[in-house]
Amino acid sequence: ASGGAGGMSTANGGAGGMSTEAVVRTLVVACPDWSVLAAGVGPAEPAAVVRANRVAATSPAARHDGVEVGQRRREAQGRCPGLTVLEADPARDARSFEAVAAVLERFTPRIELSRPGLAAFPTRGPSRYFGGDEALAASVAAAVEEVVAVLGWSGAGGVGVADGAFAAHRAAESAPVRVVERGGSAAHLAPLPVAVLGRP
Secondary structure, three states, rough: OOEEEEEOOOOOOOOOOOOOOOOOOOEEOOOHHHHHOOOOOOOOOOOOEEEEEEEEOOOOEEEEEEOOOOOEHHHHHHHHOOOOEOOHHHHHHHHHHHHHHHHHOOOOOOOOOEEEEEEEEEOHHHHHHHOOHHHHHHHHHHHHHHHHHHHHOOOOEEEEEEEEEEHHHHHHHHHHHEEOOOHHHHHHHHOOOOHOOOOO
């Protein structure tokens, strides 16, 4: 049976064991600030994208002033009086993320675009071609950096590789480039709080 986020499989796992046979080695590119970037705001400007009266994305400068995703608009403005408030525009975000999708196509046509700012693909073929997971991740990170640097957001994207998309996403959020060794996803995820599942 395939199980939950990250594609971990418990089929044939035995008592207390976990089979990784069905787990797809995955690379994830994560740009959590993409909605702000797509609006044309620089990282040094305190800004937040708001959806349904709550903060959906922030700039680094806004986070420095205490603005967090999930806050109400008024609370965010109270913490950062100079905050630029931007209305959510998914179409704008998607159009601008096409530039990242285009550079990822240099590595594989099998790209999954979950949402603007988040993309993934299985590494099996590309990893062999580019010389392993570490070399692939470094090449992808350099390609993404080409795009975000032109937009004035150098370092806005993280790249993670792990067993399963969920673990790879967490790896991409933890460092500019992070490759979790095969079979190491459980240990990589273990210290994280349950809240990262994003479920009630």
